[in-house]
Amino acid sequence: MSVESRDKAAWWESAVIYEIAPISFQDSNGDGKGDLAGLLSRIDYLKWLGVDAVWLTPIYKSPFRDLGYDISDYCAIDHAFGSLEDFDRLLEALHAEGIRLILDLVPNHTANDHEWFVESSSSPASAKADWYIWADAAENGGPPNNWLSRFGGSGWEWCEARRQYYYHSFLVEQPDLNWRNPQVRGAIADVMRFWLHRGVDGFRVDASAVLIKDEFLRDNPPNPAAKGKPPPQRQTPVFTDDRPETMDCIEFIREVIDGYRGRMLCGEVQGKTDRIGHFYGNDRPRLHLPLNFALLDSQWDALSLQATIDAYFNAIPEHAWPVWIVGGHDKQRVASKIGEAQMRVLAMLLMTLRGTPFLFMGDEIGRKRVPIPPDRVHDPFERLVPGYGLCRDPERAPMRWDDSPDGGFTTGRPWLPLEPPDGATNVAGQRRDERSILALFRALIALRREHEGLHHGxxxxxxxxxxxxxxxxxxxxxxxxxxxxxxxxxxxxxxxxxxxxxxxxxxxxxxxxxxxxxxxxxxxxxxxxxxxxx
The missing domain is CATH 2.60.40.1180 (Golgi alpha-mannosidase II)
Structure with a gap:
């Protein structure tokens, strides 16, 4: 069944959405990194599993210092993944199988080699001088204030050409865009339209809660609960995160996507459950689906889960459609937390709660965290802020399709190691087992689709x-x-x-x-x- 034949305004309400990190899904050319051609070759698996949409982590041109979230050209496919022609073939093939495609939108920052930043950093008089967050040095010559980067150290970096500092919420090489500038908003809107015209079905907005920072550059206060936490969490980021003006940015992005029929906007949000309702909007709509990680954060017992679910339902507006997520490229594998047996229970919980379920590639085979030797670490957080057990590489390890040494993922050396073969935690082995957790996920997805009471009830x-x-x-x-x-x-x-x-x-x-x-x-x-x- 084609996408067009079942298109409706709220397709995402009954959809099961499957996140894919393309670099770790399937390699087609033996370079050890997944690509679009590899993903194309696995569409039969996605169709067999029964998912309705896939969300891809960034595939744009990038130096790839942070899983592609450092973008140097929003309208080009990175050569490691293929070409725009490869993308168009993938999109057409997915749509032919009734599977929609969601791209990551990264509007908060670019790579420092993006042409926008190259021009902005060249001179205070450049045409794009105000496209990023620039500030003069403090009286002592140091950073303008005490804001920290999430990857450790000051959030400010000196630029000799401009004789000013620029702000970066993440890596030094990821300067933050200035969303107070209408030209920046217009440029991001043009990026969205480029992909929407090609036929993508929506976007997941990265770091949507941090698009605006305090205009007065006020210092963040210390975090009273900072003991034992990594250095970037030793402040309470009231002047850098979740500013009220951020909602205006999200409303602008929503206006762009609402110009296209049947497209969906989901987004990464921050803060406790009681804040998530704000991201839906009221008079002016914001995100269709603010991503909700409450199940991942909950204690795993019946009473805690009962409270977690109730608190979330009470926090979202009456008109809002719920969302449930059990995995992601930034989240530790839930199977490592609750164990293999309870992972099956979680599968049933995810597929029967009211709302849209999201899962991350490998969750459906009960995959746990993959041990990563120190000399194979890629995650910049672990390299810059080591020792806190927060490395994200164990979640991002390549997909294990079979029990061969490289898991059927590549004929070369995988960019991250896979877990040792165990005969069970791989797709091929579980497809042969009619009672595997993969079989359970597939059966639950089919049952959910069959009964309206389980998806819209x-x-x-x-x-x-x-x-x-x-x-x-x-x-x-x-x-x-x-x-x-x-x-x-x-x-x-x-x-x-x-x-x-x-x-x-x-x-x-x-x-x-x-x-x-x-x-x-x-x-x-x-x-x-x-x-x-x-």
Missing amino acids: GHEPLRAQNDVLAYKRTDGRNEFLVALNIAAEPRKWHWLGRGRLLMSTHLDRPPEPLPDASILLRGNEGVIIALDPR
């Missing part, structure tokens, strides 16, 4: 008791119960009404009527029950 919480997290989904005609045993030991669970078992996370119980309104949940088991009509 309402959500009714039930009281979590005895380590069982439970809730009801309904579309007004059909009702479904979801019960998840968060414990490793069996738990008896009771409910009102009669029903039929649809699925167990163990994939070993056939769909069948239940003799009474109770079920013995095995350790680490979740079930979906369809209630009989009243």
Whole structure:
């Protein structure tokens, strides 16, 4: 089924979205790095799995100091990934299979070799002099204030040509754009239109909460909870992050995308759950889907999960569509946190909660963090701020397609090492196992698509008791119960009404009527029950 044949304004509400870091997905030419041709060769897998859209981390021209989030040309494909022609072929092939494509939009900063910054840094009189955040030195000749970079040290870097400092939220080589300048906004809008005209289905906005910094350059106060945290977290970034003016920037980006039918805008947001509602907007819309990592941050027990889910639903506006994420290129693998058995429970939770589910490549095979030797580290955070266990390379290691030494990813030396073969945590092995976690993800995606109550239905919480997290989904005609045993030991669970078992996370119980309104949940088991009509 083509994209066009099922297009509707809110396709993302029923979609399952799959994040791909192309450099680690599939290599086609033996250089050890994934590329667009490799991704094209794996579309059959994406179709088989059943995902509705893929989100790609940056594939633009870049020196690739930070996974491509340092962009030197927004409208060119980096040669390591291929060409614009390769991109067009990929987009056409995805659309032919009914799979939409979301690109990363990085509006906060560029690479320092982008032509915009080259011109801006050349002279205070250049045509783009005010395209970045520049400031004079303090009276002592040092940085203008105490703002820190997320990658360690001062957020300010001296430019001899201009005799001024420029600000960088991230690497020294990633200068921040000045979103107070209408020309910058217009340039980013032109970038969006370039890709929207090519047919992309939306953007994920990187670092959307930090687009504006305090115009008075006021110092950030110390963070009272800084003990044991890496140096960049030793301030409370009230003057650099989540400024009120940022919402105007997001509204501008939304206006651009709203000029195109059926396109979606999601975005990286910051702060606690109670702040996430602001990113939806009210009178002026902002993000369709502000990305929500609450499940990743929650303690993994029934009572904590119950509270996490309730707090999130209460934090978003009534008109807002929820979002749930269980993995990402910046987030530690959840399977390493909760274990293989509970990863199956998480799969059922993700695919049955009200809202759009996002997963990161490899989550569907229960992949854990891959050990990275010190001499193979690429992550600039780990190289510049080592010793805090926050290296992101273990999540970004190449996809393991089979049990061969290089995992079917490449014929060369992979850019990051893979975990040793174990016979189980790879796509080919799990495709042969009808009860694997990959089989579970696929079955859940199909079941979710089949029943409107599981994707567009309402959500009714039930009281979590005895380590069982439970809730009801309904579309007004059909009702479904979801019960998840968060414990490793069996738990008896009771409910009102009669029903039929649809699925167990163990994939070993056939769909069948239940003799009474109770079920013995095995350790680490979740079930979906369809209630009989009243």
